[in-house]
Amino acid sequence: MKRLWRASALLAGAAIALAGCSQTRINDGEEQTTTVNRTEEKVDEEKVRLDALDPSAYGNVEGLNLEAGTYLSIIGKASGGDFWDDVKEGAQKAVSDINDALGYKGEDRVRMVYSGPSESGDVDEQVNILDEELARYPQAVGIAIIDSQSGDVQFDLAAENGISVVTYDSLSNYQNVMAKISTDNTAAAAEAADHLAEILGESGEILIFAHDSRSVTTQQRVDGFTQKLAADHPEITVGTTYYLDELEDLKKTIADEINAGTYAKEGQEAAPIEDEESQLTAEDISDEEAMDYIFEKNPDVTAIYGTSGEAVMDAVENTQRLEKEDVSIVGFDATKEEAQALEEGLVDGLVAQNPYGMGYATVVACSRAILELGNEAEVDSGYTWITADNMEDPEVAAMLY
Template sequence: MRSLWRISALLASAAVALAGCGQTKTGDGEEQTTTVNRTEEKVDEEKVRLEALDPSAYGNVEGLNLEAGTYISVIGKASGGDFWDKVKEGAEKAVSDINEALGYKGEDRVRMVYSGPSEAGDVDEQVNILDEELARYPQAVGISIIDSQSGDVQFDLAAENGISVVTYDSLSNYQNVMAKISTDNDAAGAEAADHLAETMGDTGEVLIFAHDSRSLTTQERVDGFAQKMQADHPGITVGNTYYLDELEELKQTIADEINGGTYAREGQEAAPIEDEGNRVAAEDISDEEAMDYIFAKNPDATAIYGTSGEAVMAAVENTQRLEKEDMSIVGFDATEEEAQALEDGLVEGLIAQNPYGMGYATVVACSRAILEIGNEAEVDSGYIWITADNMEDPEVAAMLY
């Protein structure tokens, strides 16, 4: 397993002891000196996030002597949100560090523009953004691919025009990508499996809520989790995997079963619906009914594993709505909503990624590609396992987003 989170290195710099002296007067007017010792924990959050990167060269801008006015485009899966805001923040800091190191000001400054679809996960809009950015002729593009099957035509065009391509977070198998920056999703999924198995007492059934069916990232997280359960926790059954972007297809299945008499809505009896005017259509099924169907079809499930913040919160919201308080939930990301659910005891633990580090490393990798000084094929952005017990530790809290 590649390096996860170098906590031991961080702990050494986390605590700073402070001592102070004060003078007070006694009742007879004489001064009395007292010494007050106190300890305050301080953590440089940026340092924490950048030290998680492996290789460490991607956490600094040394030797990146870019030409004045260099333009780098960074594209995410969404224009905003907890995770993507941190990616943007990290990328902006890297560019700021480059300009400071090179003394660039005004029009000479190296520029970086972050952009993403207004609706998270919109493949068509992301491809359009990529087209628009390539038309501006950046020296390099860093992109988190929504659909692993999209973008190859644009990447060919980039190569023809000497534009370097780096992928981060959600990757592509395109052969000319200069570097891939991401969480070690196989290892992270396996770690989540170990922790969940302990919570489950190594017995029971777990469902997987996956955030999409199109990215390599999702498949790695699903496979890493399922394979670890199968290999080391045979008493646990990994049940069905439900992809949140296939909810509309699931609604069609539900409608077909209702019409065929093999499934009934709450409060109704299952019976074939012969009258065309009374038949149920997919658009008649709500998101809540789709979730009701999932739980009805998996009555023995006692745990859920979510591959993203969206998937984790879908599990939390619907288990609470259905009053399934005994359901154990773990998954990826550490958004504000998830952190609150963790604190409230609704989630057992979370794999916190390092979006700030991803953004920073993406700019570094793009810069290295522009300068033709070589890149690692894969850069591990790091992760950490967060629970209610450790989430307030400063070096752990630094990874919340």
């Protein structure tokens, strides 16, 4: 379903209480409460996040009568970080709810292990982790696949051994996946395009900072954004799309242009480097020089759209370094670092996803697959648009991670 989930519609569980002067999280493993700055409202954070899931059946564990000792493996794109910690927390809560509902204790408890690459986005390590987990014969695996072209061999092996596979966040087109849990990335990207067009007054040039070139998620966020601009905001143009995982290729391009005399580093004159031993390679180009090149090639840029928290903060760092305070920035995720940048006016708006809900729903989908209850092909985990003006609303603040 392509729709913007608005957290304000989910405030059925809100209570009124006296709040402090700073945002506080209380998390005892069973219940989460968020108290927000300068308000008197207190909301059930877990309820807000689970109510965002569509269909709603993925926000509870009713009827999931798993056998004692069932083992689930949940694999992310990274072992830690704000987003993935929330995924893990949501998955753990779902397992805890299942055990409580079934009265399982000790060795009878349903078990779940969350794992991910030590370095975010490491495809080879994620595939190795998947191999290791399949060797432990879990009843189901939930995975946020980094590279849409990887994992098919492992998924075939899982099918041969009766191991159900569910994908979440970043998906795979593998035909035997039991369910896909994610943000409606196309709709969310289109929403970001509308907001950015309004910020720009319907004219300007935008750079896209994309977190990788390999995942279905990134392509959806890029395509959804650019197609919305083309359809409804024709006076806004898109310049370079910069993929964070193609930095070395970009550096090689820069080195080649410097060697050919068609580009020069700041403070230098462009001239061919005839001596082959003196010619530059990608290793001679720094990350900062690569970013200088992007802005040099797009001198009229007025905004940047980032497809992930990392991409958004990369945009913030470099616009600050280059003193481009007039460049607007919007993008995905709502990490602590991004929320701080939003509050300081360095970012104009963020699409907050629902990683806690993704983790919870992934465990539910894995359990349904094991029990042959059937799954929805796609589960929408929800999102909301966050700005400096609404980030302290309790139901919106509940979506920060």
